[in-house]
Amino acid sequence: xxxxxxxxxxxxxxxxxxxxxxxxxxxxxxxxxxxxxxxxxxxxxxxxxxxxxxxxxxxxxxxxxxxxxxxxxxxxxxxxxxxxxxxxxxxxxxxxxxxxxxxxxxxxxxxxxxxxxxxxxxxxxxxxxxxxxxxxxxxxxxxxxxxxxxxxxxxxxxxxxxxxxxxxxxxxxxxxxxxxxxxxxxxxxxxxxxxxxxxxxxxxxxxxxxxxxxxxxxxxxxxxxxxxxxxxxxxxxxxxxxxxxxxxxxxxxxxxxxxxxxxxxxxxxxxxxxxxxxxxxxxxxxxxxxxxxxxxxxxxxxxxxxxxxxxxxxxxxxxxxxxxxxxxxxxxxxxxxxxxxxxxxxxxxxxxxxxxxxxxxxxxxxxxxxxxxxxx
Amino acid sequence: xxxxxxxxxxxxxxxxxxxxxxxxxxxxxxxxxxxxxxxxxxxxxxxxxxxxxxxxxxxxxxxxxxxxxxxxxxxxxxxxxxxxxxxxxxxxxxxxxxxxxxxxxxxxxxxxxxxxxxxxxxxxxxxxxxxxxxxxxxxxxxxxxxxxxxxxxxxxxxxxxxxxxxxxxxxxxxxxxxxxxxxxxxxxxxxxxxxxxxxxxxxxxxxxxxxxxxxxxxxxxxxxxxxxxxxxxxxxxxxxxxxxxxxxxxxxxxxxxxxxxxxxxxxxxxxxxxxxxxxxxxxxxxxxxxxxxxxxxxxxxxxxxxxxxxxxxxxxxxxxxxxxxxxxxxxxxxxxxxxxxxxxxxxxxxxxxxxxxxxxxxxxxxxxxxxxxxxx
Ligand code: HEM
Ligand code: HEM
Numbered sequence: 001x002x003x004x005x006x007x008x009x010x011x012x013x014x015x016x017x018x019x020x021x022x023x024x025x026x027x028x029x030x031x032x033x034x035x036x037x038x039x040x041x042x043x044x045x046x047x048x049x050x051x052x053x054x055x056x057x058x059x060x061x062x063x064x065x066x067x068x069x070x071x072x073x074x075x076x077x078x079x080x081x082x083x084x085x086x087x088x089x090x091x092x093x094x095x096x097x098x099x100x101x102x103x104x105x106x107x108x109x110x111x112x113x114x115x116x117x118x119x120x121x122x123x124x125x126x127x128x129x130x131x132x133x134x135x136x137x138x139x140x141x142x143x144x145x146x147x148x149x150x151x152x153x154x155x156x157x158x159x160x161x162x163x164x165x166x167x168x169x170x171x172x173x174x175x176x177x178x179x180x181x182x183x184x185x186x187x188x189x190x191x192x193x194x195x196x197x198x199x200x201x202x203x204x205x206x207x208x209x210x211x212x213x214x215x216x217x218x219x220x221x222x223x224x225x226x227x228x229x230x231x232x233x234x235x236x237x238x239x240x241x242x243x244x245x246x247x248x249x250x251x252x253x254x255x256x257x258x259x260x261x262x263x264x265x266x267x268x269x270x271x272x273x274x275x276x277x278x279x280x281x282x283x284x285x286x287x288x289x290x291x292x293x294x295x296x297x298x299x300x301x302x303x304x305x306x307x308x309x310x311x312x313x314x315x316x317x318x319x320x321x322x323x324x325x326x327x328x329x330x331x332x333x334x335x336x337x338x339x340x341x342x343x344x345x346x347x348x349x350x351x352x353x354x355x356x357x358x359x360x361x362x363x364x365x366x367x368x369x370x371x372x373x374x375x376x
Numbered sequence: 377x378x379x380x381x382x383x384x385x386x387x388x389x390x391x392x393x394x395x396x397x398x399x400x401x402x403x404x405x406x407x408x409x410x411x412x413x414x415x416x417x418x419x420x421x422x423x424x425x426x427x428x429x430x431x432x433x434x435x436x437x438x439x440x441x442x443x444x445x446x447x448x449x450x451x452x453x454x455x456x457x458x459x460x461x462x463x464x465x466x467x468x469x470x471x472x473x474x475x476x477x478x479x480x481x482x483x484x485x486x487x488x489x490x491x492x493x494x495x496x497x498x499x500x501x502x503x504x505x506x507x508x509x510x511x512x513x514x515x516x517x518x519x520x521x522x523x524x525x526x527x528x529x530x531x532x533x534x535x536x537x538x539x540x541x542x543x544x545x546x547x548x549x550x551x552x553x554x555x556x557x558x559x560x561x562x563x564x565x566x567x568x569x570x571x572x573x574x575x576x577x578x579x580x581x582x583x584x585x586x587x588x589x590x591x592x593x594x595x596x597x598x599x600x601x602x603x604x605x606x607x608x609x610x611x612x613x614x615x616x617x618x619x620x621x622x623x624x625x626x627x628x629x630x631x632x633x634x635x636x637x638x639x640x641x642x643x644x645x646x647x648x649x650x651x652x653x654x655x656x657x658x659x660x661x662x663x664x665x666x667x668x669x670x671x672x673x674x675x676x677x678x679x680x681x682x683x684x685x686x687x688x689x690x691x692x693x694x695x696x697x698x699x700x701x702x703x704x705x706x707x708x709x710x711x712x713x714x715x716x717x718x719x720x721x722x723x724x725x726x727x728x729x730x731x732x733x734x735x736x737x738x739x740x741x742x743x744x745x746x747x748x749x750x751x752x
Contacts, residue, residue: 274681275667291651305650335715
């Protein structure tokens with residue numbers, strides 16, 4: 001029950017790209033020959049450490065949804081391709097959290113575990129990010145915690161996970177690593193690896209009483225890294241947060257923590273009249289609290305204005321380098337004050353490029369529904 | 377120097393659609409036969425008043441960029457197809473402004489002037505909207521008025537337009553109507569047709585001192601209405617404003633009135649630190665001022681939250697009617713607080729449909745550059 005053979009054209013295209021951008025690697029032809037022979041023999045091939053590191057960076061550079069690509073060269077790549085057992089993957093994920101946090105000065109980082117091969121399926125991490133908060137449906141229909149993960153949380157409890165007592169709005173879910181041999185395995189996150197920031201507002205003293213907090217390091221863990229035809233389904237990566245991801249989406253969305261009506265109420269706004277723009281005003285204050293709290297806690301974070309103009313710098317550099325930069329407007333334009341950011345006011349190349357990160361339906365289902373398992 | 381023959385397939389498709397949606401019009405076959413004979417004889421055909429009215433409404437309904445489509449059936453259609461001289465077009469445009477304003481209770485309305493035919497080119501209105509404000513480049517490089525129309529303004533002055541003295545930030549540009557016989561002709565707008573709202577803020581008293589105002593009725597005048605293969609290049613239409621069009625874009629964009637830094641300064645915000653979200657805060661207050669001022673002046677306006685949820689109602693109705701609703705996410709999601717509106721959180725049909733409004737490059741150039749003329 002392995003995956004199919006590596007696509008030779010994709011392998012060759014990647015090798016040509018790697019050698020073209022990295023002259024120090026020498027002529028590409030011998031390497032292509034060797035890789036083709038390796039695919040003949042095994043159905044796949046093993047990237048050199050340099051190819052792997054470049055491939056991961058190029059995948060970031062090519063991801064049309066990411067506004068943070070200016071620093072793509074700085075990605076730290078942890079080569080963990082020999083790790084393929086559930087406990088090993090989990091342990092290295094926890095190490096990743098610590099190394100990426102780096103005392104608050106976050107480091108963009110990726111941990112690449114064993115690839116899919118024709119003879120052996122790679123491990124899968126179920127969680128959407130290494131750190132995610134449980135969502136508990138309450139008897140009255142409301143949700144304690146993150147509603148996005150209600151189904152996942154329920155499934156984890158069926159699998160034997162015991163939530164902390166008393167349950168809270170920020171209970172860290174266990175990490176689930178599945179291998180074809182072991183099936184899905186749960187691993188609680190070590191407390192010292194879960195760095196969090198308590199939220200307070202620079203002016204509104206009552207904001208701290210809401211008891212909101214968020215984790216410092218966003219490590220996306222259910223995307224597949226695809227390089228030259230080889231798939232790395234377990235390749236968790238992180239940058240640092242852009243404030244709106246937390247303040248506008250995680251806290252602001254009606255089907256997440258839904259904090260806008262709560263904050264508007266505390267601010268004394270007229271929530272009976274949409275034209276008072278109470279939603280907009282509360283949204284801004286929530287986002288100010290996020291940026292302020294991360295900053296005073298000494299944890300890297302960026303605001304959407306700064307990151308937008310950095311992204312335009314990135315586009316210029318890519319253009320000067322003669323490369324296209326695939327960009328998805330609807331993901332790049334921030335979820336608040338869109339037209340106040342320079343990324344709003346232009347068109348982009350949209351054609352997909354490889355290497356890249358891709359998320360398939362099965363991975364999304366496991367991350368949100370907590371199953372079914374990848375390996376029957 | 378006429379346009380080419382009407383596309384028969386497009387004509388037939390439209391007639392089938394009209395008859396399918398309007399059973400009272402009777403069987404379609406006789407009408408198709410008649411239209412085909414008319415195209416044989418003249419290269420074009422004349423819509424019945426009912427076809428014209430339905431076609432204009434369907435064009436609105438099909439426009440992927442418009443969030444205001446819930447009320448598409450209510451569009452008032454002024455059949456002015458026999459009007460094709462510059463002065464006649466201008467006069468009826470001024471009448472349109474008065475009828476659409478309707479004492480503040482705005483009426484969605486379209487005035488359809490003579491179509492393009494193989495023997496006679498239709499009149500063209502150069503202006504992007506009937507009411508637009510001049511932009512004057514100042515010796516110090518700054519702009520008085522609307523920078524979007526600097527080139528258009530310059531061109532009008534070369535053509536003999538005399539700005540009012542002293543020049544102001546809200547000088548209404550002349551209307552330019554071009555016909556193939558007369559060339560471009562300028563018509564000053566009658567004062568009583570230019571209804572405006574002075575801006576004040578519900579709480580910030582100094583806001584009124586900024587001297588900002590905006591016109592009440594947005595009449596887009598350089599889009600072509602295309603129905604069943606027939607083009608109506610002069611077919612100005614209006615709804616009412618959604619506040620963000622004025623508050624976020626016209627006042628907020630850096631290359632328009634660029635009010636955000638000015639308001640942030642008056643609010644005493646820390647404009648040296650992007651993370652203070654001074655742009656976002658000032659933007660919200662400008663938009664509150666817009667909604668508040670229109671409302672207290674008794675002029676129809678809508679906010680982006682209300683209009684977003686109306687649009688979802690429209691989508692449901694269209695779905696129930698078995699129709700696709702072409703929708704462009706990047707135009708429908710408002711330019712501020714995007715993710716706070718329900719339209720942000722879904723996908724849409726994107727395939728174009730006819731009838732529709734289309735804007736060609738020549739029309740855009742005339743609206744922004746003030747030329748070159750459509751008819752050499
Ligand atoms: C360095 C700081 C970084 C910032 C500020 C940043 C910012 C963002 C933002 C705001 C999004 C949209 C998230 C959403 O709306 O859900 C995003 C998406 C994404 N980023 Fe980045 N990013 C950073 C680093 C990275 C790194 C290191 C990688 C990979 C090596 C990466 C790969 C991606 C991918 C694949 C997505 C799309 C995720 C999806 O499809 O859900 N980013 N990024
Ligand atoms: C009734 C109230 C209406 C509202 C609130 C409304 C709202 C809007 C908004 C917010 C936009 C985007 C404008 C921009 O970002 O530049 C838009 C675009 C558009 N609307 Fe509507 N609209 C209304 C009525 C109408 C009517 C009556 C028509 C035509 C009969 C129409 C046709 C269009 C078209 C063609 C566009 C695209 C304009 C372009 O391409 O620049 N709308 N509308």
